[in-house]
Amino acid sequence: MSTAMPNADRPKGLTLADILVTLVVAVVFGIIYRIWNPMYDILKPLGLHAEQLSYGMWFMAGTFAFLLIRKPGAALLAETAAAALEAFMGGSWGASTLVYGVLQGLGAEIIFAAFLYRKAGPIVTVLASLGSAFVSIFIDAHYSYIDKMTAWNYTLFVSMRLLGSVVIAGLFAWALAKALERTGVLSLIRPASAKDYEALG
Amino acid sequence: MHLTFSHRETWLHRVNPTLKLAVSVLLFVAALFVHNPNVMALLAAASLLPLLATGHPPLRVLLYASPFLLVFISSASGMIMFGTGATLWFELGLIRITEESFYRGLHLGLRSLQVAAVGLAFALTTRPVALFYSLMQQLRMPSKYAYSFLAALNMVPLLADEFFTLRQALQIRGAGPGRKGIYGRLRMYALPLLAQSIRRAQRTAAAMEARRFRSGSGKRTYYYVYGWSRIDALYAVSIAALWLLAWLLGTHYPLLAATDVR
Structure with missing residues (x-):
């Protein structure tokens, strides 16, 4: 995936085109989020947290949008918008989705910001997905009293969610963005050479 | 988005969308500080009540609300079976149901029910166009975000x-x-x-x-104008009254043995 350095002639903030691309991607993910929602609820009553492996799906809009746009605010905007759409379509967690969305977006955004928005390799993407995951676990600790589960169950819960985020919102998001890069469509958003990307590894 | 289904417009539709959104989010945050299952049960009931005023036929509302049962079970069961607690009721292999974990699970199920009901009431009575026009006018959301979302x-x-x-x-x-x-x-x-x-x-x-679309250049005019009216006050007061009532009844006349699930 291209550029390590932002293009010199590219405006720093989000342009109208950036926002539109981010939101269109967010809408696609919002629909996926909404479809994902009952699947998760069906698996969950087993209590063995297999459903937590799929939780990373709900962090994907943020990391994926950043990989496309590579600008401050893209991850937060995408994750918020996708969550808002899920709530609008009557998702079963209602308005709470919006709170989760904003904070999970911030979780990913902070990681990308820590690398000054210059790194977009698999490692940073995985870290950002973990940022979202930790924030979601923090809210859940207040919402679902997850710290009041038996120790083995609690550990299983946390590790399954982290693993799911690494695989889906981290590695899968990165692979998908890389594949999209090869179609050439991303040169519309940020024209750059492929050489910089190779340097990132 | 249930825009394609015909339904009556009720007073809930005429509440300012920004206010409705703010109240819905606030109710979620407030629910995080409720630890008494008696109060939570009444709050859940109080949140289901507005669904009757959404102007959709009762059967359709029932259809939309049917996943609530799943949400309730999925939120409650894990905690009931694997939560911590001292008074053992039932044990089978890894499953260990205690009095504490049972009430905590019940509380969680009720809380999810409450959050889901608030969200559904919002979704059924708010059109995205109305929400974003209102956000631009009441919260000064930059128009490039609002129109981009609607375009998307x-x-x-x-x-x-x-x-x-x-x-x-x-x-x-x-x-x-x-x-x-x-x-x-x-x-x-x-x-x-x-x-x-x-x-x-x-x-x-x-x-x-x-077409010269610009954010923040001069004063915008809006095709749909949203402001404040008496209905907004009525909405805020009725929600606050329902919560206060649930709080008082739940605290003073508890039906369940547990009063704090923490």
Whole structure:
């Protein structure tokens, strides 16, 4: 995936085109989020947290949008918008989705910001997905009293969610963005050479 | 979005969308500080009540609300079976149901029910266009975000069309299910759909800018104007009254043995 350095002639903030691309991607993910929602609820009553492996799906809009746009605010905007759409379509967690969305977006955004928005390799993407995951676990600790589960169950819960985020919102998001890069469509958003990307590894 | 289904407009539709959103989010935050299952049960009931005033036929509301049962079970069961507690009721292998974990699970189920009901009431009575016009006017949300979101929403039907076209094209070329595994098939659909969406977003942005769309340049006028009215006060007061009532009744006349699930 291209550029390590932002293009010199590219405006720093989000342009109208950036926002539109981010939101269109967010809408696609919002629909996926909404479809994902009952699947998760069906698996969950087993209590063995297999459903937590799929939780990373709900962090994907943020990391994926950043990989496309590579600008401050893209991850937060995408994750918020996708969550808002899920709530609008009557998702079963209602308005709470919006709170989760904003904070999970911030979780990913902070990681990308820590690398000054210059790194977009698999490692940073995985870290950002973990940022979202930790924030979601923090809210859940207040919402679902997850710290009041038996120790083995609690550990299983946390590790399954982290693993799911690494695989889906981290590695899968990165692979998908890389594949999209090869179609050439991303040169519309940020024209750059492929050489910089190779340097990132 | 249930926009395509006909329904009556009720007073809940006329509440300012920004206020409705703020109240819905606040109710979620407030629910985080309720630890008494008696109060939670009444709050859940109080949140289901507005669903009757959404102007949709009762049967349809029941249909929309049917996943609530699943939400209740899925939120409650894990905690009931694997929560911590001292008074043991039942044990089977890893499953260990205690009095504390049972009430905590029940509390969680009720809390999820409450949150889901508030969300559904909001979704059933608020059109996205109304919400974003109101956010621009009441919270000064930059118009480039609001209009972009609405534009993106309008692309959903196009996206659905493209999905079906793509599926037919793939079928004709013999790329049916069972080939290439899940990841391969996912890419087969995701990549073209995303690429087309990005191109369309770019074209839309160019078209909007060509028509001199600018954020924050001078004063905007709005086709739909949203302000405050007596209905907003009525809405805020009735929600507050329901919560206060639930709080008082739940605290002073508890029906369940547990009063704090922490």
